[in-house]
């Protein structure tokens with residue numbers, strides 16, 4: 771199959787990686803290739819390394835996006851949280867295969883502040899808030915029946931009153947944001963002569979905001 775995207779030319783590149791990222795998200799939304807209400811529904815492949823340096827990757831949904839970077843929610847007891855605690859350098863990718871486009875992130879994970887997490891918690895459906903209480907993410911469990919029994923236990927404890935605060939926020943409720951050091955925009959082109967444009971942070975401490983025009987240098991990589 772030949773790739774037929776419009777490509778990505780330096781002349782058309784947005785001034786900042788934030789503008790380029792939101793432009794591609796908007797275009798994907800307009801093309802109908804992901805859920806209408808971005809960033810909800812954008813699946814990130816999110817990679818960490820374990821204590822031995824072995825890589826690990828899983829899918830998370832991008833729930834937050836601002837000039838600091840993309841963020842997601844998770845369980846502070848999960849494997850990914852433990853791996854971030856040991857090595858905060860992470861990577862992620864976000865792709866729209868239908869558009870022959872992928873964005874790659876390399877950067878540093880930082881915790882999402884609790885006010886943002888609490889506010890988002892209240893927007894979750896009741897059942898998924900109960901599940902967050904019932905599940906100790908990434909820990910082993912004997913069988914599904916045990917998990918369902920725990921769900922019923924918390925469902926009885928925190929009944930659905932149709933309110934954002936009917937289920938308290940569990941202590942394990944957590945979120946991480948990726949502060950990019952580098953973002954690569956890949957656009958598939960005919961004959962496999964693809965475009966790869968890279969924004970690289972010009973400072974590391976502090977890392978620039980994604981919408982800082984002076985914070986990023988731009989270069990091109992061979993496909």
Ligand SMILES: Cc1cc2nc3c(=O)[nH]c(=O)nc-3n(C[C@H](O)[C@H](O)[C@H](O)COP(=O)(O)O)c2cc1C
Nearest residue numbers: 813828829830831842843844845848849850851908
């Ligand atoms: C489409 C999709 C979306 C997911 N979104 C999340 C998410 O936002 N947060 C999360 O912790 N896990 C999410 N998961 C589950 C993760 O992929 C993973 O199984 C889980 O986080 C445990 O990973 P860990 O053991 O490496 O910490 C999602 C899975 C899929 C398939």
